[in-house]
Amino acid sequence: xxxxxxxxxxxxxxxxxEINVNNHxxxxxxxxxxxxxxxxxxxxILCLPVGDGSQSRIWLMLIEDHRLPQMxxxxxxxxxxxxxRRHNADHAVFQDLESFFRP
Amino acid sequence: MTETLTGAQITVRxxxxxxxxxxxxxxxxxxxPIYDALGQSSAIHHVxxxxxxxxxxxxxxxxxxxxxxxVCLASSGPGATNLLTAIADAKLDSIPLVAITGQVPKAMIxxxxxxxxxxxxxxxxxTKHNFLVSSAEELLAVIPRAFEIAASGRPGPVLVDIPxxxxxxxxxxxxxxxxxxxxxxxxxxxxxxxxxxxxxNAAERPILYLGGGVVHSGAATTAVxxxxxxxxxxxxxxxxxxxxxxxxxxxxxxxxxxxxxYTNLALEECDLLIAVGARFxxxxxxxxxxxxxxxxxxxxxxDPAELDKIKTAHLGIAADVQEALTQLLxxxxxxxxxVWVDRNNTLKAEFPFEMPxxxxxxxxxxxxxxxxxxxxxxxxxxxxxxQHQMWVAQAYPLRRPRQWLTSGGLGTMGFGVPxxxxxxxxxxxxxxxxxxxxxSILMNIQELVTAAEENVNVKIVLMDNAxxxxxxxxxxxxxxxxxxxxxFKSSPDxxxxxxxxxxxxxxxxxxxxxxxxxxxxxxxxGPCLIHASIDAEQKVYPMVPPGAANRDMIGA
Numbered sequence: 001x002x003x004x005x006x007x008x009x010x011x012x013x014x015x016x017x018e019i020n021v022n023n024h025x026x027x028x029x030x031x032x033x034x035x036x037x038x039x040x041x042x043x044x045i046l047c048l049p050v051g052d053g054s055q056s057r058i059w060l061m062l063i064e065d066h067r068l069p070q071m072x073x074x075x076x077x078x079x080x081x082x083x084x085r086r087h088n089a090d091h092a093v094f095q096d097l098e099s100f101f102r103p
Numbered sequence: 104m105t106e107t108l109t110g111a112q113i114t115v116r117x118x119x120x121x122x123x124x125x126x127x128x129x130x131x132x133x134x135x136p137i138y139d140a141l142g143q144s145s146a147i148h149h150v151x152x153x154x155x156x157x158x159x160x161x162x163x164x165x166x167x168x169x170x171x172x173x174v175c176l177a178s179s180g181p182g183a184t185n186l187l188t189a190i191a192d193a194k195l196d197s198i199p200l201v202a203i204t205g206q207v208p209k210a211m212i213x214x215x216x217x218x219x220x221x222x223x224x225x226x227x228x229x230t231k232h233n234f235l236v237s238s239a240e241e242l243l244a245v246i247p248r249a250f251e252i253a254a255s256g257r258p259g260p261v262l263v264d265i266p267x268x269x270x271x272x273x274x275x276x277x278x279x280x281x282x283x284x285x286x287x288x289x290x291x292x293x294x295x296x297x298x299x300x301x302x303x304n305a306a307e308r309p310i311l312y313l314g315g316g317v318v319h320s321g322a323a324t325t326a327v328x329x330x331x332x333x334x335x336x337x338x339x340x341x342x343x344x345x346x347x348x349x350x351x352x353x354x355x356x357x358x359x360x361x362x363x364x365y366t367n368l369a370l371e372e373c374d375l376l377i378a379v380g381a382r383f384x385x386x387x388x389x390x391x392x393x394x395x396x397x398x399x400x401x402x403x404x405x406d407p408a409e410l411d412k413i414k415t416a417h418l419g420i421a422a423d424v425q426e427a428l429t430q431l432l433x434x435x436x437x438x439x440x441x442v443w444v445d446r447n448n449t450l451k452a453e454f455p456f457e458m459p460x461x462x463x464x465x466x467x468x469x470x471x472x473x474x475x476x477x478x479x480x481x482x483x484x485x486x487x488x489x490q491h492q493m494w495v496a497q498a499y500p501l502r503r504p505r506q507w508l509t510s511g512g513l514g515t516m517g518f519g520v521p522x523x524x525x526x527x528x529x530x531x532x533x534x535x536x537x538x539x540x541x542x543s544i545l546m547n548i549q550e551l552v553t554a555a556e557e558n559v560n561v562k563i564v565l566m567d568n569a570x571x572x573x574x575x576x577x578x579x580x581x582x583x584x585x586x587x588x589x590x591f592k593s594s595p596d597x598x599x600x601x602x603x604x605x606x607x608x609x610x611x612x613x614x615x616x617x618x619x620x621x622x623x624x625x626x627x628x629g630p631c632l633i634h635a636s637i638d639a640e641q642k643v644y645p646m647v648p649p650g651a652a653n654r655d656m657i658g659a
Contacts, residue, residue, distance in 0.1 A: 026233075029224060037228055070412055076407075077406070
């Protein structure tokens with residue numbers, strides 16, 4: 001992934017995953033570990049508690065490739081994952097943050 | 104009525120309530136409170152292993168032979184890291200295991216304290232789930248939940264890391280939680296079963312492909328019933344050996360890298376592959392694009408993530424295989440499939456599996472068959488990993504699910520001896536035979552003294568070729584015969600080693616009548632090491648070269 005230039009990167013199809021999880025110190029590691037062990041780069045991560053804080057919502061932005069359906073199934077298997085939804089790249093959650101990520 | 108108990112006492116009580124009667128482990132500083140409580144338990148027998156990996160594999164032997172979750176214990180730091188290989192092994196073969204590790208006190212976590220390691224972080228990718236317990240109260244939820252997760256759905260290992268101060272924290276207990284049990288699976292969709300039945304009924308050349316999931320869900324009898332009703336020639340993965348008796352007329356034996364030629368050739372011709380509790384492992388499929396090239400695929404597995412992972416199924420059914428097969432059985436029509444059954448018998452006759460030296464107990468196949476002749480189907484067989492493992496898989500007449508305990512997915516040398524000890528502890532009425540090699544046995548040789556201490560009925564058949572046989576074989580076949588680091592220049596005296604550890608030993612090399620010596624050693628109760636030298640030039644054949652298609656077998 002590192003060798004891909006910004007322009008090439010922009011041309012690739014992206015996907016956004018919305019993952020509801022139990023909120024505890026190990027959960028992020030469980031989720032992102034599934035991606036890192038497959039050398040599947042996570043382009044963006046957002047996470048905040050939801051409601052009373054017993055649950056969190058993780059938003060991941062990814063470059064779509066043929067492994068994505070398998071990744072979603074693997075994430076679904078995690079004990080601490082309550083639900084996972086797939087959105088298209090035009091989802092507002094990351095777009096609204098662009099001003100914080102100017103070089 | 105309430106009682107005040109420490110986290111350690113609560114842990115032990117919860118294990119007792121789970122019905123755990125044997126645990127294997129090694130104590131150390133960070134788990135001493137639990138050991139102190141365990142010492143007071145009259146219900147649980149603790150087996151003191153000599154290396155934590157040995158304890159992990161003993162627990163695996165208990166779990167694999169009974170199907171119930173088993174427990175191993177280790178202290179923090181090196182105790183926990185030594186357990187990791189056995190846990191990873193359980194993950195890849197879907198074995199229900201609950202590993203309990205001590206951790207440094209909460210306040211010291213993250214300070215590089217003595218014997219501190221990030222057990223939680225290390226175990227994430229090799230467990231089904233894991234916990235770092237932060238209070239004694241939490242144990243009441245976590246321990247039953249660990250057993251529930253380990254046993255439910257696709258089984259697997261769960262690790263519970265308990266800091267020392269949580270073990271010593273005392274709380275009042277009023278009510279005990281229910282023990283954690285396997286949760287019922289969601290019912291199978293009848294529409295999918297009907298579709299599967301229609302595909303099987305319409306197929307001309309179907310093959311049933313059984314995996315370890317058939318063993319785990321207790322579906323062996325149903326699978327054989329289905330095969331018989333519809334006359335489905337049946338292949339088994341390494342993990343499924345024993346689900347259909349190997350001498351059943353419909354059995355094509357093990358498929359894949361070291362299958363008989365007729366097995367892989369039948370798969371080439373099949374028009375429907377019914378995969379049940381199998382995961383299309385590369386050792387089974389060979390080059391995936393060339394696996395069953397003419398076949399439609401029905402894939403039944405309890406883990407939805409296995410469907411379409413390696414090979415896209417025409418019909419994928421996420422279900423407990425016992426439940427799915429039970430529904431499928433009445434929907435499949437009787438069919439004698441005479442043409443296809445005849446074709447399979449022709450393939451068996453034209454491309455038979457050759458076992459030279461069967462009548463010579465000093466040859467590898469002859470030794471395996473002579474051992475089998477000394478035993479009946481009640482015996483349990485464990486193996487280590489290497490040439491001996493494949494030869495036993497090919498030649499031993501396995502006829503019972505859970506008769507065969509082997510490290511399949513991870514392929515861990517060192518598995519055989521401690522797993523055999525665990526199996527013998529779980530089912531003391533059975534004779535347990537461990538086939539091993541001179542490379543593998545040295546990887547957990549220390550557990551021989553545990554076998555002596557527990558006086559388990561384990562017969563270790565050491566097939567000694569003074570090489571790392573499969574490495575030797577691959578270097579010979581695929582690396583221009585450049586043998587490097589695969590031949591031992593120095594071999595220990597295994598007879599003296601066994602005797603030094605306190606177990607009986609027999610050297611078949613020196614026996615005037617090896618058959619009689621073998622029979623006597625197997626019949627004598629208690630642990631025994633049986634040493635037999637074998638020819639280092641023998642190969643495991645046939646062999647599909649790594650990465651090649653299954654049709655391209657070499658040798659024999």
